[in-house]
Amino acid sequence: MNKAFIVIIALCFLYACHNTTFVQGKRYYTDLCASCHMEDGTGLVALIPSLQNSEYLKNEQAKLPCIIRKGIPDTSFVAMPAYKDLTAYEIANIINYINSSFGNNIGPQTINQIEARLTACD
Ligand code: HEC
Numbered sequence: 001m002n003k004a005f006i007v008i009i010a011l012c013f014l015y016a017c018h019n020t021t022f023v024q025g026k027r028y029y030t031d032l033c034a035s036c037h038m039e040d041g042t043g044l045v046a047l048i049p050s051l052q053n054s055e056y057l058k059n060e061q062a063k064l065p066c067i068i069r070k071g072i073p074d075t076s077f078v079a080m081p082a083y084k085d086l087t088a089y090e091i092a093n094i095i096n097y098i099n100s101s102f103g104n105n106i107g108p109q110t111i112n113q114i115e116a117r118l119t120a121c122d
Pocket residue numbers: 029032033034035036037047048049050054056057064067068072073074075076078079080081083094
């Protein structure tokens with residue numbers, strides 16, 4: 001087999017392929033969530049909760065898939081929207097991006113965990 005080919009495959013495993021989940025999570029967060037929670041997770045004073053160094057994220061991991069899929073009804077001034085069309089995989093990437101950003105250092109959720117949690121909130 002061609003050496004260059006092997007190097008490309010190796011690089012793919014070491015870098016690109018491994019990183020696509022993080023890259024997708026970041027892109028979705030930027031497109032869907034940052035308008036409210038801000039690019040750096042600070043939120044907006046009393047209206048939008050901060051996701052930085054978040055106790056909520058640390059303690060409520062099991063609730064996150066349902067929050068993203070179902071939203072949070074308008075309990076205050078602003079409602080958290082529902083993202084009904086995101087797949088379990090996309091939701092996993094968003095959660096795992098947040099879990100490892102904004103000062104959070106929370107381990108990743110697996111796709112199996114996300115799927116089980118989504119089934120429980122349907
Ligand atoms: C239209 C603004 C808006 C957008 C867009 C939005 N959220 Fe929210 N989010 C909110 C509001 C408001 C709350 C608080 C709702 C409440 O508790 O009454 C919230 C709550 C949360 C919480 C709970 C945090 C806590 O401390 O209570 C998480 C986690 C969260 N959002 C994640 C996300 C993610 C991930 C996305 C993108 C997929 C997103 N949000 C998009 C407005 C938004």
